[in-house]
Amino acid sequence: MILIIDGLNRHRYTKLLDEMFELRARVFRDRLGWDVKVVDGKEIDEFDALDPAYVLGLDDEGHVVACVRALQTTGPHMLADVFADILDGEPPLRSATMWESTRFCVDTERLSGGKSRNSVSYATCELMTGALEYAKESGIEDIVTVIDPIMNRVLKRSDCAPYDYVGSTKPMGKTSAMAALLDCTDERIDRIRAFAGIEGDVFMDSQAAKALEDGVTPVVLDERRPRKPAARPAVSAEMLQDWCNEQLQEAASVQDREAARELMSTLETAGMIPGNRLKAKRA
Structure with a gap:
C-alpha cells in the first residue's frame, strides 16, 4: 500500500521515515556505490530539509519496501544543483506544474521475485502508480x-x-545518470496498472494510516478498495438553485x-433542488 508523507504530517511518521532513509543508504551507497552521505545508517541530503513529499510503499506488515521523493522544480532541486552537468549548459527546468522525482528505490532483500504482491516488480509498479496518481491529483x-x-x-x-530526455547521459559513481521526462496522465497510469495487474485504490485508508502514525501495525494492509474517482467540487442544492x-x-x-x-423543473422533479421556490418573476 502507498502512504504519502509531506511537510504537514512528517512529524507523525518518524519511524517510517527512518526506515526509508535506511533503505536509501542500503540501495544508493551499498548496492549502487553512489557518493552519498550516510550518517547512523541513514542516507539524508540537503534536499530532505526542503519539506519534500515522500511516496512510500509498505508491505503487509507495515514496513517500508519502496520509496521515492517528490520536490518542486521552482526552487532548489537535484537536477539544477547537483546534476547540472546533465543539462549540457542549458538552464534547469522550472515549472509550477513539474515535480522532480528522485531517490526511487525498492528493497530487493525484503521483497521476492516474480510478480506477486510482495515482489520487486509489483512494489515497483505500485510505487510508480502511487507517485503518478498523487502528482496528478x-x-x-x-x-x-x-x-x-x-x-x-x-x-x-x-x-x-x-x-x-533532457541533456545527455553523464558518469555517476559506478554507473551513469540521465534525466527523463514522464507525463502524469491517466494513459500512463493505466498502462502501469495493466502491466502489474494492479486493481483498486493503492493508497492506504485513513484508519490504517492512523494506526501506523500511532506506531501500531495494522492487521491487514493488503485489502484493495475500489479505485478512487477523480475529486469533484461539492455542489449544494442551494448553490444549484441559485x-x-x-x-x-x-x-x-x-x-x-x-x-x-x-431545466429547473427537471431538477426539482429529480429532487436536486427544492420545489416552488423560484425567485425570479415569470414573464
Whole structure:
C-alpha cells in the first residue's frame, strides 16, 4: 500500500521515515556505490530539509519496501544543483506544474521475485502508480527524474517509458545518470496498472494510516478498495438553485427563459433542488 508523507504530517511518521532513509543508504551507497552521505545508517541530503513529499510503499506488515521523493522544480532541486552537468549548459527546468522525482528505490532483500504482491516488480509498479496518481491529483502535469540506465530499462519494461530526455547521459559513481521526462496522465497510469495487474485504490485508508502514525501495525494492509474517482467540487442544492435562478433572470429571450424553467423543473422533479421556490418573476 502507498502512504504519502509531506511537510504537514512528517512529524507523525518518524519511524517510517527512518526506515526509508535506511533503505536509501542500503540501495544508493551499498548496492549502487553512489557518493552519498550516510550518517547512523541513514542516507539524508540537503534536499530532505526542503519539506519534500515522500511516496512510500509498505508491505503487509507495515514496513517500508519502496520509496521515492517528490520536490518542486521552482526552487532548489537535484537536477539544477547537483546534476547540472546533465543539462549540457542549458538552464534547469522550472515549472509550477513539474515535480522532480528522485531517490526511487525498492528493497530487493525484503521483497521476492516474480510478480506477486510482495515482489520487486509489483512494489515497483505500485510505487510508480502511487507517485503518478498523487502528482496528478496535486495538479502536476510532468515529472523529471534523474535515473541510471538500469532504472531506464525498468521504466520501459513496466510500460512507463519516458516520453523524452533532457541533456545527455553523464558518469555517476559506478554507473551513469540521465534525466527523463514522464507525463502524469491517466494513459500512463493505466498502462502501469495493466502491466502489474494492479486493481483498486493503492493508497492506504485513513484508519490504517492512523494506526501506523500511532506506531501500531495494522492487521491487514493488503485489502484493495475500489479505485478512487477523480475529486469533484461539492455542489449544494442551494448553490444549484441559485445558479438556475441566475440563468432565468439573465435570459435574453422567451426561448431562453423557457429553457431555464424546463431545466429547473427537471431538477426539482429529480429532487436536486427544492420545489416552488423560484425567485425570479415569470414573464
